[in-house]
Amino acid sequence: MPRMTVNGEAVEAAAEPRLLLSDFLRHTLGLTGTHVGCEHGVCGACTVLIDGRPARSCLAFAVQCEGAEIMTVEGLEEGPLHTAFRRHFALQCGFCTAGILMSLTAFLRETPRPSEREVREVLSGHLCRCTGYTPIVAAALEAADA
Amino acid sequence: MKPAPFDYLRPASLGEALEALASDGAMALAGGQSLVAMLNMRLARPDLLVDIMHLPELRERGHRVGAAVRQCELAGLHPLIDRALPHVGHYQTRSRGTFCGSVAHGDPAAELPLCLVALGGRVHLASARGERTVEAAAFFEGPLMTAREEDELVIAVELPRPDPRAGYAFREVALRHGDFALAAFAAVADADGVRLAVGGVADTPVVIDGLAIDADAIDARDDFHADAAYRRRLVARVGRAAVEEALTCRA
Numbered sequence: 408m409p410r411m412t413v414n415g416e417a418v419e420a421a422a423e424p425r426l427l428l429s430d431f432l433r434h435t436l437g438l439t440g441t442h443v444g445c446e447h448g449v450c451g452a453c454t455v456l457i458d459g460r461p462a463r464s465c466l467a468f469a470v471q472c473e474g475a476e477i478m479t480v481e482g483l484e485e486g487p488l489h490t491a492f493r494r495h496f497a498l499q500c501g502f503c504t505a506g507i508l509m510s511l512t513a514f515l516r517e518t519p520r521p522s523e524r525e526v527r528e529v530l531s532g533h534l535c536r537c538t539g540y541t542p543i544v545a546a547a548l549e550a551a552d553a
Numbered sequence: 554m555k556p557a558p559f560d561y562l563r564p565a566s567l568g569e570a571l572e573a574l575a576s577d578g579a580m581a582l583a584g585g586q587s588l589v590a591m592l593n594m595r596l597a598r599p600d601l602l603v604d605i606m607h608l609p610e611l612r613e614r615g616h617r618v619g620a621a622v623r624q625c626e627l628a629g630l631h632p633l634i635d636r637a638l639p640h641v642g643h644y645q646t647r648s649r650g651t652f653c654g655s656v657a658h659g660d661p662a663a664e665l666p667l668c669l670v671a672l673g674g675r676v677h678l679a680s681a682r683g684e685r686t687v688e689a690a691a692f693f694e695g696p697l698m699t700a701r702e703e704d705e706l707v708i709a710v711e712l713p714r715p716d717p718r719a720g721y722a723f724r725e726v727a728l729r730h731g732d733f734a735l736a737a738f739a740a741v742a743d744a745d746g747v748r749l750a751v752g753g754v755a756d757t758p759v760v761i762d763g764l765a766i767d768a769d770a771i772d773a774r775d776d777f778h779a780d781a782a783y784r785r786r787l788v789a790r791v792g793r794a795a796v797e798e799a800l801t802c803r804a
Contacts, residue, residue, distance in 0.1 A: 532643030
């Protein structure tokens with residue numbers, strides 16, 4: 408029965424050891440904003456914050472997160488990043504968006520004035536098949552400026 | 554896919570972890586950035602995973618880096634590691650992955666094992682039978698094959714202290730940023746000459762004389778992404794660039 412904090416709320420729920428954090432969030436807790444793409448750590452769609460750091464939730468087991476603080480896209484407050492994503496059309500189908508928002512949230516907190524290259528390096532951990540990344544880069548840089 | 558069932562243990566001490574790792578079918582789980590992907594694809598099917606990330610004995614972070622230290626905590630430890638770090642996996646995997654885990658995994662294209670070999674570092678192993686130390690150059694034996702015995706845990710890697718007069722450089726060629734390296738280079742220029750460590754080309758990291766690069770002497774691999782001839786050309790061209798950068802940085 409791993410206990411953890413998810414989006415500020417204490418959570419305790421049964422999880423067999425092999426249950427991935429991504430499935431724990433989606434199936435056990437019903438937090439389906441976290442998307443699952445490749446399930447082997449390549450696509451970045453399932454990125455959440457574990458103790459404030461962006462991580463692929465398909466490469467962690469729920470039992471490993473005993474005592475951890477998890478934040479998912481449902482826990483993000485509306486802010487400059489959301490506004491910039493809308494303004495730049497930084498998404499189309501939206502499948503990758505939740506993960507990208509989580510990565511950028513952590514990254515912009517650590518690096519408030521990033522270069523375009525740094526933003527692109529962070530985004531290299533995410534696959535987006537709609538946008539070609541250019542509007543996502545623009546949105547990230549604008550959110551950093553805001 | 555989902556992993557096959559296994560038991561999970563979060564031991565309270567290193568002794569308890571090593572006892573558990575002595576049983577058949579047990580594997581250590583550190584950051585999980587290689588292992589969990591392999592579990593998901595059922596390329597690994599352990600009976601027991603021993604989570605070592607909460608053991609205070611494995612948290613040392615100096616010229617010895619303990620097994621519970623994540624890659625995102627390595628900044629500032631050594632100038633060569635600082636140069637290699639942006640190429641290690643992705644921002645999102647460095648949050649979880651560990652130095653020792655990468656070394657234990659032994660991927661021939663991995664950056665941290667390459668740096669450890671370039672620096673002439675050492676690997677500290679422990680099991681219920683005792684502890685031992687292996688030179689990094691002797692630790693890597695083949696693709697995903699190392700000198701670690703099944704019941705042993707890589708408890709720490711040891712880096713020589715940075716030489717303030719030495720020059721360090723790191724270069725990598727990959728299809729996309731964060732992908733596995735087609736070839737990676739760590740160069741160390743000091744008073745003795747230039748050591749060029751080459752990763753992703755042969756089955757293990759190899760060290761060659763940076764001032765007399767002979768790419769044909771390396772047993773380069775062919776694979777889906779690049780053939781051996783291309784990898785040798787990278788050694789000659791990009792390896793040379795790494796050596797020149799290290800020489801420029803040498804005091």
